[in-house]
Amino acid sequence: MSEFEKVAVVGLGYIGLPTAALIASRGFKVIGVDTNPDIVKTVASGAIHIIEPDLDGLVQKVVSNGSLTTTNELVPADVFMIAVPTPIDEENHPDLSCVMAAVDRIADILVPGNLLILESTSPIGTTEKIAKKILEKRPDLSVGATNGGSGIHVAYCPERVLPGRILSELVNNDRCIGGISSACARRAQRFYKMFVRGACVATTARTAELVKLTENAYRDTNIAFANELSMICDRHDINVWEVIDLANRHPRVNVLRPGPGVGGHCIAVDPWFIIDSAPDLARVMRTSREVNNQKTATIVERAVALIDDHPYANVACCGLAFKANVDDLRESPALEIALHLAEKYGSRIKVVEPNIRRLPQDLAKHGAEMMGVDEALRSCEIALLLVDHDEFKMTPIAERRHLDVIDTRGIWQDMPIRT
Numbered sequence: 001m002s003e004f005e006k007v008a009v010v011g012l013g014y015i016g017l018p019t020a021a022l023i024a025s026r027g028f029k030v031i032g033v034d035t036n037p038d039i040v041k042t043v044a045s046g047a048i049h050i051i052e053p054d055l056d057g058l059v060q061k062v063v064s065n066g067s068l069t070t071t072n073e074l075v076p077a078d079v080f081m082i083a084v085p086t087p088i089d090e091e092n093h094p095d096l097s098c099v100m101a102a103v104d105r106i107a108d109i110l111v112p113g114n115l116l117i118l119e120s121t122s123p124i125g126t127t128e129k130i131a132k133k134i135l136e137k138r139p140d141l142s143v144g145a146t147n148g149g150s151g152i153h154v155a156y157c158p159e160r161v162l163p164g165r166i167l168s169e170l171v172n173n174d175r176c177i178g179g180i181s182s183a184c185a186r187r188a189q190r191f192y193k194m195f196v197r198g199a200c201v202a203t204t205a206r207t208a209e210l211v212k213l214t215e216n217a218y219r220d221t222n223i224a225f226a227n228e229l230s231m232i233c234d235r236h237d238i239n240v241w242e243v244i245d246l247a248n249r250h251p252r253v254n255v256l257r258p259g260p261g262v263g264g265h266c267i268a269v270d271p272w273f274i275i276d277s278a279p280d281l282a283r284v285m286r287t288s289r290e291v292n293n294q295k296t297a298t299i300v301e302r303a304v305a306l307i308d309d310h311p312y313a314n315v316a317c318c319g320l321a322f323k324a325n326v327d328d329l330r331e332s333p334a335l336e337i338a339l340h341l342a343e344k345y346g347s348r349i350k351v352v353e354p355n356i357r358r359l360p361q362d363l364a365k366h367g368a369e370m371m372g373v374d375e376a377l378r379s380c381e382i383a384l385l386l387v388d389h390d391e392f393k394m395t396p397i398a399e400r401r402h403l404d405v406i407d408t409r410g411i412w413q414d415m416p417i418r419t
C-alpha cells in the first residue's frame with residue numbers, strides 16, 4: 001500500500017481541477033473539495049467549468065471510473081493539496097483568507113503521517129504560518145520530523161503551469177519543493193515524483209515561496225519593458241512590432257510583446273507580494289506594475305479619441321479574455337477597456353469573445369452587445385483588437401480593410417516580410 005493512496009485537492013479552480021484530474025489518472029484516489037456547490041456538481045457530473053485543452057476528456061474519464069470524486073466537505077486523506085486563490089486587497093496587500101480557512105478545516109482532520117502541500121502563490125513565510133496554525137490547533141501533532149510518531153509534513157510546491165498548456169506542463173515542468181524541514185521537502189518530493197516527469201528540486205519553504213513570486217515578477221517586468229517601448233514608439237510614430245522584430249534578431253535580445261496591459265490572476269498580482277514584503281527595495285517591480293497598468297489607460301485614451309472623431313461609428317471590441325485562447329476574464333485589461341467604452345458609448349460597443357457564451361453583466365447593463373467576429377467586423381467602422389485569439393488571427397485582411405483599427409497585439413499589422 002502506498003503512503004500516498006488518497007489525495008484531497010482543496011480548490012477546484014484553474015490549477016486544482018487539472019491537478020486533481022491528472023493525479024486521479026495516475027492511480028491515486030482523489031477527492032476534489034470546493035466550497036462552491038455548482039463546481040462540485042459540475043465536476044461530479046464529469047463536466048468542467050473552465051476552458052482548458054484536453055481537460056474535459058480527462059475529467060470525464062477519471063470521474064466515470066471513480067478515481068475522482070467531489071465534495072463540499074473535507075474528508076480524511078493521506079495528502080492534502082491546497083490550491084485556492086490568494087488575491088490582493090484594494091491596497092495591494094496579499095489576502096490569505098482562503099488559504100487559512102482551508103488550513104483551519106484541514107487541521108481538524110489531520111492524522112500522523114499526513115502530508116500537507118500548499119500550491120497557491122503565497123507571500124514569503126506563509127508555509128511557516130500554516131505549520132504554526134496547525135500546531136496551535138492540534139498540539140497533539142508535530143510538524144517536520146522524519147517519518148513516524150505524531151509527525152505530519154508540510155511543504156510548499158508552487159504551481160507554475162501556463163493556462164492553455166496546463167496538462168502537459170503539470171507533467172513536464174520542473175518543480176521547486178520547499179519544506180518546513182528537509183524531511184518535509186523529501187516527503188513532498190517523493191509524492192511529486194510519482195506524477196511529474198520534470199526535476200523535483202528540494203529547498204526551503206521560504207525560498208520556494210520567493211521563487212514562485214520571482215518567476216511572475218520577472219515576466220511582469222519584461223512585459224513592462226515591451227509596453228513602455230510601445231508607448232515610446234507611438235510618440236515617435238515608429239512601428240513597435242517592426243522595432244521588436246528587428247531588435248530580437250540580436251542573439252542576446254528577446255523583447256516580449258506589448259499588449260493592452262497585463263492580466264490574469266498571476267502576473268498582474270504576484271509582484272505585489274514581493275513589493276509588499278520590501279516596499280523600499282522593490283522599485284523596478286513597482287514601476288513595472290505601474291507601467292503595465294498605464295498601458296491599459298493609454299489604450300482607453302486612444303480609443304476614446306478615435307471614437308470621438310467618428311460620432312456615429314460602431315466599435316468592435318475584439319476579445320475580453322486576459323490572453324489568447326482562454327475564457328478567463330480575471331484582471332483582464334481587455335475587459336477593463338471594453339467596460340470603460342461601454343460606460344461611455346453604450347450600445348455602440350459590440351463585443352466579440354469566442355470563448356465565452358454570455359456577455360458579462362457589467363457590459364450588458366450599459367447596452368453593449370455580443371456578436372460573432374464576422375458580424376461585428378461587417379457592422380462596425382472601428383475595431384479594437386484586444387486579444388490575439390486564433391479566430392482573430394485568421395480574419396482575412398479583406399474583412400477589415402474598411403475599419404479604423406487599434407491593434408494592441410500586433411496581429412493585424414500585415415507588415416511586409418523583410419528577409
Ligand code: SAJ
Nearest residue numbers: 160161162215216219256257259262263264266267322323
Ligand atoms: N503578455 C503580454 N506580452 C507577452 C506575454 C504576456 O502582454 O509577451 C500578457 C498576456 O496577454 C496576459 C499576461 O501577460 O495578459 C499574462 O500572460 P502569460 O501568458 O504571460 O502568463 P499567465 O498569467 O497565463 O501564466 C503565468 C505563467 N508564469 C510565467 O510565465 C512566469 C505561468 O507559468 C504561471 O504558472 C502562472 O502565471 C501562474 O499561475 O502563476
